[in-house]
Amino acid sequence: MQWLDSRPDQDDYDIKAVRIMVALARGRRGTRRSEQALWRAAGQHPDRLAHRHPSGWEEIVKAECSISRSRANELIQIGRGKSLTEARSKTADRVKKHRENKGRNR
Numbered sequence: 001m002q003w004l005d006s007r008p009d010q011d012d013y014d015i016k017a018v019r020i021m022v023a024l025a026r027g028r029r030g031t032r033r034s035e036q037a038l039w040r041a042a043g044q045h046p047d048r049l050a051h052r053h054p055s056g057w058e059e060i061v062k063a064e065c066s067i068s069r070s071r072a073n074e075l076i077q078i079g080r081g082k083s084l085t086e087a088r089s090k091t092a093d094r095v096k097k098h099r100e101n102k103g104r105n106r
Contacts, residue, residue: 010048010052011049011052011053011060014045014046014048014049015045015049015060015064015065017041017042017045018042018045018046018061018065018067018075019064019065019066021038021039021041021042021045022042022065022067022075024038025038025039025042032084035084036078036083036084039075039078039079039084040078040079040081041079042075042078042079043074043075043076043077043078043079043080044079045079046061046065046072046075046076046079047076047079047080049061050076057072058072074087074091
């Protein structure tokens with residue numbers, strides 16, 4: 001992992017921020033507005049990592065933040081302004097379709 005050797009301070013900040021924001025957002029069941037704000041903030045940091053490391057950001061997020069590439073992409077979309085409800089419904093639809101296809105192949 002080449003990026004580990006020369007990781008700038010900003011990467012460390014963004015990695016820590018993703019971990020903290022995701023943990024807070026998972027445990028928070030407040031108003032819809034406050035929950036949306038936490039997820040939006042969590043999504044801005046992997047987006048920054050993606051801009052600074054276009055070819056290796058997915059590996060960084062997976063290794064350092066313990067979230068998958070698809071979850072990171074979902075967070076990035078929320079960070080860019082997609083509503084939490086919209087992101088969740090698209091994810092639910094995708095998972096449902098995957099499970100249906102998996103059931104047919106058995």
